[in-house]
Amino acid sequence: MDISALFAALPGDVAQGIIWGIMALGVFFTFRILDFADLTVDGSFATGGAVAAMLITNGYAVPVALIAATCCGTLAGIVTGLLHTKLGIPGILASILTQISLYSINLNIMQGMANVAINGNKYKLIVSLRYIPQAILVSSLFALAIVAAAYWYFGTEQGSAIRATGSNPNMSKAQGININAMTVLTLGISNGIVALAGALVAQYQGFADINMGRGAIVIGLAAVIIGEVLGHAIFGKRMNFAVKMICVVLGGVVYYIVIGIVLWLRMPTNDLKLFTAIIVAIFLAVPYLKGKANNSFRKAARRGGAR
């Protein structure tokens, strides 16, 4: 196997990793801060790509397309939030319902086509796999802007109320926080960011695809978890909120580099999703198993049992 091929692919992996890292930030806000496993993202990611692709191919400027994609993602998140808070549907189920409905909606957005090409020669795209250094720069700027904005927002009164809602909903109600409103708001913000990432990915790969969001939640979770492990290893207790978010984005990069290595090793691409799921399962299980290992009946028996 040719090691230079691996290095040649590296910049592309990094660019893709950063864009998916942006998506992972959206997942981080719901999964870690709000404590809500939101599967809407598989749909809203593709929505972002579809909206951006349709607008760009119809002659709209890229910034307009990005803003529209973000707004559509936000709407999707709000729908999940309302299904959950107003209609009492359990969170995961509510998000699955939105996700499934988005499949049809996305097909309608793309006027029945399963994919829509955005030709980099015809349109002025801001990220594209043809100009990887620019893609890395632009996506890094987006990631940093979102990290900065989120760092500010979650330090405000409203952001603190969201964090309290995720940490202890009962206490939050007793402190006069409208936890339903906070839930809907966070889902909206999160899915807006996810859709923005979808719009960037569509440009990067040169097309929007109806299936581009399939498994996005798992990739997002992988990035969040890898980022947390990474951050903990490097910064330990000095890790503040901004560093944590940057680590999440870097988690996306690490994920794509690992995928790059796996592909380089000629692992069949069909098995990629299986591979990703296994990685996420392992990382989710490790903290639990660690806790169990330190606190197990078997150990207790060994410590205090009659020998």
Added chain:
Amino acid sequence: MMLQANNIHKTFNAGTINEKVALNGATLELNEGEFVTVIGGNGAGKSTFLNAIAGVWPVDGGSIVIDGEDVTGLNEYKRAKYLGRVFQDPMNGTAADMEIIENLALAARRGQKRGLGWGITKQEKEQYHELLKELDLGLEDRMTTKVGLLSGGQRQALTLLMATLQKPKVLLLDEHTAALDPKTAATVLEATDRIVTEHNLTTMMVTHNMRDAIAHGNRLIMMNEGKVILNIAGEEKKNLTIEDLLHKFEEVSGTEFTNDKAILSK
């Protein structure tokens, strides 16, 4: 009149085999600065009464008026503006993943609009430092510690501080020392007395400990089967003994007092 709870009714699981009449015409009026302790046997409706006032769920009948405003139709988070609450479980009153000062800052904004201003201001930090010092638990030196790392007693003391940071019209304490060891419980009760007196707070304190119920506050009510069956205030409260209480309970209810914990802790 700071609190008027008139003829409150609440039945859980109505129409099912688990139907439970929890409140059956509970009535209580509190003047400003009155500190009432609430005792009663198991299932008498003490905590349910507090939850009804806090608006955890809508009541089936009756009305709740706080400082002249009818709050019967307001849900929990809207009513929170008027109420400070401390719960039995130390985990309930604070956000474990947030810092001590962040928890205080959240509580300081109870009932206010939460906008895009900073979550904690600089003056607040100094103010909280002073208030934590008064608790005398060493928390003033650990202001950026996550609350999840504190002991149960420390968390209850912090919750108490949070409940009173923004002066509540009514302070609701739901067996807030029941989960603590005796020494910590005494410390938290002492802090309760100090804060309630200092701010002249209208307070309801549920307790299963008759001695505490007699020693604290300036009024005492006893509940049974979802009703207030005994109301003692003033001089009579001061001279009360546990034997008096048990005797009175039997007299009014016609049954024996059924809370072992309360009897054993005399």
